[in-house]
Amino acid sequence: MSDIAPSAVEHLLDAAFGADRFGRTAYRIRQGMDAVPALSFALIEDGELAGTIQCWPVAHHAPDGTATPLVMVGPVAVRPDVQRGGHGRLLMAHMLEAAEHESDSALMMIGDPEYYGRFFGFTADATGAWDLPGPYEKRRLLARAVNGHGLPTSAGMIGPR
Numbered sequence: 001m002s003d004i005a006p007s008a009v010e011h012l013l014d015a016a017f018g019a020d021r022f023g024r025t026a027y028r029i030r031q032g033m034d035a036v037p038a039l040s041f042a043l044i045e046d047g048e049l050a051g052t053i054q055c056w057p058v059a060h061h062a063p064d065g066t067a068t069p070l071v072m073v074g075p076v077a078v079r080p081d082v083q084r085g086g087h088g089r090l091l092m093a094h095m096l097e098a099a100e101h102e103s104d105s106a107l108m109m110i111g112d113p114e115y116y117g118r119f120f121g122f123t124a125d126a127t128g129a130w131d132l133p134g135p136y137e138k139r140r141l142l143a144r145a146v147n148g149h150g151l152p153t154s155a156g157m158i159g160p161r
Protein backbone atom coordinates (compact mmCIF):
# COMPACT_ATOMS: atom_id res chain seq x y z
CA MET A 1 0.00 0.00 0.00
CA SER A 2 3.04 2.23 -0.24
CA ASP A 3 1.69 4.25 -3.17
CA ILE A 4 -1.62 5.05 -1.41
CA ALA A 5 -1.87 8.13 0.78
CA PRO A 6 -2.51 6.94 4.35
CA SER A 7 -5.17 9.67 4.63
CA ALA A 8 -7.11 8.10 1.72
CA VAL A 9 -7.21 4.77 3.56
CA GLU A 10 -8.34 6.49 6.77
CA HIS A 11 -11.09 8.32 4.86
CA LEU A 12 -12.32 5.05 3.35
CA LEU A 13 -12.35 3.34 6.76
CA ASP A 14 -14.36 6.27 8.21
CA ALA A 15 -16.88 5.88 5.38
CA ALA A 16 -17.19 2.09 5.82
CA PHE A 17 -17.17 1.85 9.63
CA GLY A 18 -17.93 5.35 10.93
CA ALA A 19 -15.53 7.80 12.54
CA ASP A 20 -16.08 6.22 15.99
CA ARG A 21 -14.37 3.01 14.80
CA PHE A 22 -11.31 3.53 17.05
CA GLY A 23 -13.19 2.30 20.12
CA ARG A 24 -13.71 -1.11 18.54
CA THR A 25 -12.19 -4.18 20.18
CA ALA A 26 -10.24 -4.95 16.99
CA TYR A 27 -8.21 -1.78 17.48
CA ARG A 28 -7.25 -2.83 21.02
CA ILE A 29 -6.13 -6.29 19.86
CA ARG A 30 -3.52 -4.81 17.53
CA GLN A 31 -2.62 -1.74 19.54
CA GLY A 32 0.91 -0.50 18.76
CA MET A 33 1.43 -2.95 15.89
CA ASP A 34 2.21 -2.02 12.28
CA ALA A 35 0.25 -3.72 9.48
CA VAL A 36 1.91 -6.69 7.71
CA PRO A 37 2.89 -5.21 4.30
CA ALA A 38 2.86 -8.59 2.48
CA LEU A 39 -0.79 -9.16 3.51
CA SER A 40 -2.22 -5.63 3.20
CA PHE A 41 -3.64 -4.39 -0.09
CA ALA A 42 -5.52 -1.54 -1.73
CA LEU A 43 -7.92 -1.89 -4.65
CA ILE A 44 -7.79 1.02 -7.10
CA GLU A 45 -10.60 1.54 -9.60
CA ASP A 46 -10.57 4.38 -12.12
CA GLY A 47 -7.73 5.99 -10.18
CA GLU A 48 -9.73 6.02 -6.95
CA LEU A 49 -9.31 3.93 -3.83
CA ALA A 50 -12.25 1.46 -3.90
CA GLY A 51 -11.29 -0.93 -1.11
CA THR A 52 -8.63 -1.88 1.36
CA ILE A 53 -7.57 -4.84 3.50
CA GLN A 54 -5.04 -4.74 6.31
CA CYS A 55 -3.58 -7.55 8.42
CA TRP A 56 -1.78 -7.28 11.76
CA PRO A 57 0.68 -9.33 13.83
CA VAL A 58 -1.10 -10.45 17.02
CA ALA A 59 -0.81 -13.43 19.36
CA HIS A 60 -2.79 -15.84 21.55
CA HIS A 61 -1.41 -15.43 25.07
CA ALA A 62 -2.10 -18.52 27.21
CA PRO A 63 -2.31 -18.21 31.03
CA ASP A 64 1.02 -20.11 31.35
CA GLY A 65 2.77 -17.40 29.36
CA THR A 66 2.94 -19.28 26.05
CA ALA A 67 2.40 -16.94 23.09
CA THR A 68 1.21 -18.37 19.77
CA PRO A 69 1.51 -15.89 16.90
CA LEU A 70 -1.57 -15.15 14.81
CA VAL A 71 -2.36 -12.71 12.02
CA MET A 72 -5.48 -10.59 12.51
CA VAL A 73 -7.36 -9.93 9.27
CA GLY A 74 -9.19 -6.65 8.96
CA PRO A 75 -10.45 -4.14 8.52
CA VAL A 76 -11.74 -5.22 5.13
CA ALA A 77 -13.52 -2.18 3.76
CA VAL A 78 -15.14 -1.29 0.47
CA ARG A 79 -16.26 2.26 -0.40
CA PRO A 80 -20.01 2.39 0.29
CA ASP A 81 -20.94 3.46 -3.25
CA VAL A 82 -19.27 0.39 -4.80
CA GLN A 83 -20.19 -2.25 -2.19
CA ARG A 84 -21.70 -5.57 -3.30
CA GLY A 85 -19.76 -5.48 -6.55
CA GLY A 86 -17.29 -8.24 -5.69
CA HIS A 87 -14.52 -5.98 -4.36
CA GLY A 88 -14.57 -7.41 -0.85
CA ARG A 89 -14.30 -10.94 -2.19
CA LEU A 90 -11.46 -9.93 -4.49
CA LEU A 91 -9.52 -8.31 -1.64
CA MET A 92 -10.01 -11.33 0.64
CA ALA A 93 -9.08 -13.82 -2.09
CA HIS A 94 -5.93 -11.85 -2.91
CA MET A 95 -4.91 -11.68 0.74
CA LEU A 96 -5.58 -15.42 1.28
CA GLU A 97 -3.49 -16.33 -1.76
CA ALA A 98 -0.60 -14.31 -0.36
CA ALA A 99 -1.15 -15.77 3.12
CA GLU A 100 -0.89 -19.33 1.75
CA HIS A 101 2.77 -18.55 0.99
CA GLU A 102 3.72 -15.66 3.25
CA SER A 103 1.83 -15.89 6.52
CA ASP A 104 3.96 -16.77 9.56
CA SER A 105 0.89 -17.94 11.50
CA ALA A 106 -2.81 -18.84 11.29
CA LEU A 107 -5.46 -16.15 10.69
CA MET A 108 -8.12 -14.71 13.01
CA MET A 109 -10.67 -11.95 12.65
CA ILE A 110 -13.83 -10.42 14.06
CA GLY A 111 -16.47 -10.60 11.35
CA ASP A 112 -19.76 -11.99 10.11
CA PRO A 113 -19.59 -15.79 9.68
CA GLU A 114 -22.31 -15.42 7.02
CA TYR A 115 -19.71 -13.67 4.85
CA TYR A 116 -16.29 -14.89 6.00
CA GLY A 117 -17.42 -18.47 6.59
CA ARG A 118 -19.47 -18.75 3.44
CA PHE A 119 -16.76 -17.52 1.09
CA PHE A 120 -13.44 -17.94 2.89
CA GLY A 121 -13.55 -20.84 5.35
CA PHE A 122 -13.35 -18.86 8.60
CA THR A 123 -15.20 -20.46 11.55
CA ALA A 124 -15.59 -20.02 15.30
CA ASP A 125 -14.77 -23.71 15.90
CA ALA A 126 -11.35 -23.07 17.50
CA THR A 127 -12.08 -19.80 19.27
CA GLY A 128 -14.58 -20.75 22.01
CA ALA A 129 -11.97 -20.52 24.81
CA TRP A 130 -10.30 -17.38 23.46
CA ASP A 131 -10.81 -13.97 25.02
CA LEU A 132 -10.50 -10.43 23.66
CA PRO A 133 -9.60 -7.14 25.38
CA GLY A 134 -13.07 -5.66 24.86
CA PRO A 135 -16.66 -6.55 24.03
CA TYR A 136 -17.39 -8.96 21.17
CA GLU A 137 -19.89 -11.57 20.04
CA LYS A 138 -18.49 -15.11 20.35
CA ARG A 139 -20.02 -16.17 17.04
CA ARG A 140 -18.11 -13.38 15.29
CA LEU A 141 -14.66 -14.40 16.62
CA LEU A 142 -13.40 -16.37 13.62
CA ALA A 143 -10.18 -18.14 12.67
CA ARG A 144 -8.65 -20.25 9.92
CA ALA A 145 -5.47 -22.29 9.49
CA VAL A 146 -3.17 -21.21 6.67
CA ASN A 147 0.26 -22.00 5.21
CA GLY A 148 0.58 -25.06 7.47
CA HIS A 149 -0.07 -23.06 10.64
CA GLY A 150 -2.78 -24.50 12.88
CA LEU A 151 -4.92 -22.83 15.51
CA PRO A 152 -4.59 -22.89 19.29
CA THR A 153 -7.84 -24.05 20.90
CA SER A 154 -6.96 -23.51 24.56
CA ALA A 155 -7.87 -20.49 26.70
CA GLY A 156 -5.93 -17.37 25.85
CA MET A 157 -6.12 -13.61 25.45
CA ILE A 158 -5.66 -12.25 21.94
CA GLY A 159 -3.50 -9.15 21.89
CA PRO A 160 -0.46 -7.50 20.33
CA ARG A 161 2.61 -9.68 19.87
Ligand SMILES: CC(C)(COP(=O)(O)OP(=O)(O)OC[C@H]1O[C@@H](n2cnc3c(N)ncnc32)[C@H](O)[C@@H]1OP(=O)(O)O)[C@@H](O)C(=O)NCCC(=O)NCCS
Binds near residue numbers: 082087114
Ligand atom coordinates in the same frame (compact mmCIF):
# COMPACT_ATOMS: atom_id res chain seq x y z
C1 LIG B 1 -18.33 -6.38 4.09
C2 LIG B 1 -17.66 -5.82 2.84
C3 LIG B 1 -16.15 -5.84 2.99
C4 LIG B 1 -18.07 -6.76 1.65
O1 LIG B 1 -17.49 -6.30 0.46
P1 LIG B 1 -18.43 -6.04 -0.83
O2 LIG B 1 -17.53 -5.70 -1.94
O3 LIG B 1 -19.49 -5.07 -0.45
O4 LIG B 1 -19.14 -7.46 -1.02
P2 LIG B 1 -18.88 -8.52 -2.18
O5 LIG B 1 -19.40 -7.97 -3.45
O6 LIG B 1 -17.46 -8.97 -2.16
O7 LIG B 1 -19.77 -9.75 -1.68
C5 LIG B 1 -21.12 -9.67 -1.88
C6 LIG B 1 -21.80 -10.90 -1.30
O8 LIG B 1 -21.50 -10.99 0.08
C7 LIG B 1 -22.69 -10.82 0.83
N1 LIG B 1 -22.38 -9.98 1.99
C8 LIG B 1 -21.77 -8.77 2.00
N2 LIG B 1 -21.64 -8.35 3.27
C9 LIG B 1 -22.16 -9.30 4.06
C10 LIG B 1 -22.31 -9.45 5.46
N3 LIG B 1 -21.87 -8.54 6.33
N4 LIG B 1 -22.91 -10.58 5.93
C11 LIG B 1 -23.34 -11.52 5.06
N5 LIG B 1 -23.23 -11.45 3.73
C12 LIG B 1 -22.64 -10.35 3.23
C13 LIG B 1 -23.67 -10.17 -0.11
O9 LIG B 1 -25.01 -10.49 0.22
C14 LIG B 1 -23.29 -10.77 -1.42
O10 LIG B 1 -23.81 -12.07 -1.55
P3 LIG B 1 -24.51 -12.52 -2.92
O11 LIG B 1 -23.40 -12.45 -3.95
O12 LIG B 1 -25.01 -13.90 -2.67
O13 LIG B 1 -25.56 -11.50 -3.16
C15 LIG B 1 -18.16 -4.39 2.50
O14 LIG B 1 -19.55 -4.42 2.25
C16 LIG B 1 -17.87 -3.35 3.57
O15 LIG B 1 -16.85 -2.69 3.52
N6 LIG B 1 -18.79 -3.16 4.55
C17 LIG B 1 -18.61 -2.19 5.61
C18 LIG B 1 -17.45 -2.53 6.51
C19 LIG B 1 -17.52 -3.93 7.09
O16 LIG B 1 -18.55 -4.31 7.66
N7 LIG B 1 -16.42 -4.70 6.97
C20 LIG B 1 -16.34 -6.07 7.43
C21 LIG B 1 -15.82 -6.22 8.84
S1 LIG B 1 -14.04 -6.34 8.94
